[in-house]
Amino acid sequence: MQALTSQQVWQILEEVKDPEIPVVSVVEMGLIRQVSLDEDQVFVRMTPTFAGCPALQVMRSEIEARLKQAGANHVQVQLILSPPWSTDWITTQARKKLKAFGLAPPPQHGGDFERLLQEAATCPYCDSQNTELKNDFGPTLCRAIYVCQDCKQPFEQFKPI
Numbered sequence: 180m181q182a183l184t185s186q187q188v189w190q191i192l193e194e195v196k197d198p199e200i201p202v203v204s205v206v207e208m209g210l211i212r213q214v215s216l217d218e219d220q221v222f223v224r225m226t227p228t229f230a231g232c233p234a235l236q237v238m239r240s241e242i243e244a245r246l247k248q249a250g251a252n253h254v255q256v257q258l259i260l261s262p263p264w265s266t267d268w269i270t271t272q273a274r275k276k277l278k279a280f281g282l283a284p285p286p287q288h289g290g291d292f293e294r295l296l297q298e299a300a301t302c303p304y305c306d307s308q309n310t311e312l313k314n315d316f317g318p319t320l321c322r323a324i325y326v327c328q329d330c331k332q333p334f335e336q337f338k339p340i
Contacts, residue, residue, distance in 0.1 A: 191246060208228070209269050229340075
């Protein structure tokens, strides 16, 4: 079997979905930081949304399994915690998919967290900013629960980090 190319590895990683948000891939979420190859060995550097992410082992296992299935004899998924993951790393395409899924994508902030504290969450259903935070903690630590005062729909938003 011929060794994988970098392009093939990235294409395979595009198929690995975030287990908690199956409409986006680990690549679209900005979790994959680097891919390198050495003959039949593949090295993937990955930054989780946070160090205690409960889906981390699922993602690592799926990455390893898919790359081995494609012909890699050895796969190493290295966790990189510095710099920490940022919601700014979510791709434009993933932001659209999140919104269509009913999950408000976080605003891009470029590290200006003070500005974020002043911005209202935008409803993914009607685009209103007439929203109210109901709970700082959603079903996962990286999401918060809001209610839109205009369309009355509850929704989650990724916490901008």
